[in-house]
């Protein structure tokens with residue numbers, strides 16, 4: 001049995017907002033006229049910016065346009081149920097009021113506000129779960145953090161960093177902001193099993209219901225984070241989540257305009273959900289605290305779709321693999337219901353090998369009934385159902401047909417039965 005994270009809200013949420021925001025957002029992918037070819041939040045490392053110089057970015061970081069409620073409203077409008085925000089990324093800068101390091105947004109910037117406090121309040125008001133991203137091993141600011149300066153990591157006292165900064169900061173995040181849905185760890189690097197276990201225990205000792213993702217390292221954690229932008233090719237019934245970008249960076253880069261259009265985002269959401277996962281989709285606000293307009297527009301369009309079709313997403317479970325490939329169609333599923341996502345609308349859609357008894361089918365957006373004919377061919381042991389779709393598609397991106405079934409689970413003809421008869425028949429005639 002795959003591991004169960006035990007938190008119903010997380011299992012039902014299916015769609016969350018990742019927010020990467022820090023000093024790197026102010027640099028927007030450029031330092032002294034040089035553009036980083038890599039991820040925006042990695043600019044300090046890739047352009048070899050010395051610590052003392054990167055520290056000065058804090059003096060300029062003043063996101064006066066930041067409005068926690070606007071961000072939370074956008075997540076909510078998009079149909080997202082939780083937010084995970086960078087409380088500290090690899091650069092070591094705390095985006096909240098930390099008492100154990102002055103290198104934080106309240107003490108080191110002219111902004112002086114604590115955006116995590118404001119977000120926690122806005123999330124509480126709007127019923128959105130809040131999680132904190134915390135880079136537990138990489139810290140390019142603490143002399144003993146992994147990746148700090150030119151010092152080889154072997155010559156550092158990693159435990160000193162863990163005791164002096166990582167653990168105290170985690171304690172702060174778990175005590176200063178009310179109930180926290182999850183801590184999202186990243187890149188465990190040199191974490192030993194003991195280190196990973198200690199951090200999990202620390203989290204649970206303060207907030208037992210707070211989830212921890214697998215990137216705490218060494219097999220610990222409550223659910224699996226796949227690799228960045230990595231989607232499993234098959235359904236998997238454990239608890240897992242795909243962290244994903246909306247363009248090609250996490251932290252804001254002014255020149256990255258390679259946005260995924262709303263249609264692509266919905267397809268990815270449906271694909272990930274159909275295989276059993278959550279989709280944690282990133283936005284990278286800029287140095288003023290503004291989420292880029294293209295991101296907002298895309299998420300609003302996705303939200304229009306979610307407002308009508310959310311039932312086909314929330315609380316869904318992995319769908320088994322159909323024996324035959326299908327084009328322009330994907331399925332999501334919850335007990336007794338199969339949602340057919342039609343990306344390429346046509347008059348008639350034939351689905352092979354669906355063995356459930358269908359009670360009725362209707363357009364999810366309108367409730368309009370959809371006629372269907374189910375048949376079974378005994379000689380080939382194969383089920384078939386053909387749906388006659390209405391003239392007008394309800395949504396040009398993804399129109400959902402809800403198929404109500406007698407059985408709770410999805411039943412399919414097995415590929416073994418379908419493909420095996422031929423050699424078996426040959427063998428039989430020679431016996």
Ligand code: H79
Nearest residue numbers: 020038039041042045089090186187228243250
């Ligand atoms: O927070 C986001 C990334 O910054 C973080 N994970 C997501 C959620 C992450 N940290 N490390 N990595 C992802 C691995 C990727 C490292 C790369 Fe590079 C950054 C590849 C290119 C730029 C490391 C440094 C490998 C080459 C240079």
